[in-house]
Amino acid sequence: MTDYGLDPRRVDPEYDRHGGFPVFEAAEPGPGFERFLAATRRLQDLAVSVNPDTATWEEAADDVEKLVALLEPHQAAEGVGPANRVPDLPGAGSLLMPPWHVTKFEPEGIELSVQFSRYHVGGNRAVHGGVLPLLFDSMFGMVIHATGRPISRTAFLHVDxxxxxxxxxxxxxxxxxxxxxxxxxxxxxxxxxxDGKLLAEANGLMIRLLPGQP
Known part of the structure; x- marks a missing residue:
């Protein structure tokens, strides 16, 4: 399993006084979660691209409501469910994140491979501009971990x-x-x-949390 996070307590003795982020361990939910994640990502693409008849919409709604009823009794606290805690899966297993994979994680820098899909389109088959700050903000957090700095929050993020x-x-x-x-x-x-063509670039400021800051 890819190790893309340092334990903040190793570099910040007062981590527990900062509030904010607990230390999340990597999860191993089994192959069913990977299948679920892939199927749900495909469902997201279809949800924004299909145009079936009314009866098909009704049938689809019935099926989704059944799925909600199946999963709802198993709601868990943050850091307990596998979402965002499976490094080997796209987006670390989080449907909120674009489906990236970590290809480099070093103090000198990180690198991700990412491929957007129909779900991320803002118009004319181009990725919605609001999706890219989400990607960059997630990357900023990874950079903080890769450099061994204590847990931080985003103060500002600028995208060109x-x-x-x-x-x-x-x-x-x-x-x-x-x-x-x-x-x-x-x-x-x-x-x-x-081909190496620059599509977007970002710069931001990350601020280390003080004791008591969430």
Missing amino acids: YRAITPIDVPLTATGWLREAEDRKAFVNADLRDA
Whole structure:
């Protein structure tokens, strides 16, 4: 299993006084969760792209409501369910995240492979502009972990859109720590296509939590 997180207590003795994020262990929910994740991602694509007749919508709604009824009794607290805790799955097993895979995780920088789909389209088969800040913000957190800095929150995130981000093609995202000063960490990231063309780039400020801050 990919190790893409350091235990914050190793680098921050007062971590427990910061409030905020508990230490989440990697989960191993079994192959059923991977199948569920893949099927649900495909369902998201279909939900924003199909145009069936009324009867089919009714049948689909019945099936989804049955699935909700099946899963609802098993709701768990954050950090207990497997979502966002399975590093080997796309987006670490979180449907909130774009389906990325970590290909590099080092103090000098991180690298992700990511491929957007119909679910992420904002219009004209281009990835919605609001999806990219979500990707970059997630990357900023990974950069903080990769550099061994204590847990931090995003103070600001700025994105420049340089070209249309396409769907259904492999892309590469990279992130790195540009500068650090006390509680502040200035982070950069970019997104490129297979030919190296710059699609978007971001810069942001991550602030280490103080004791008692959530």
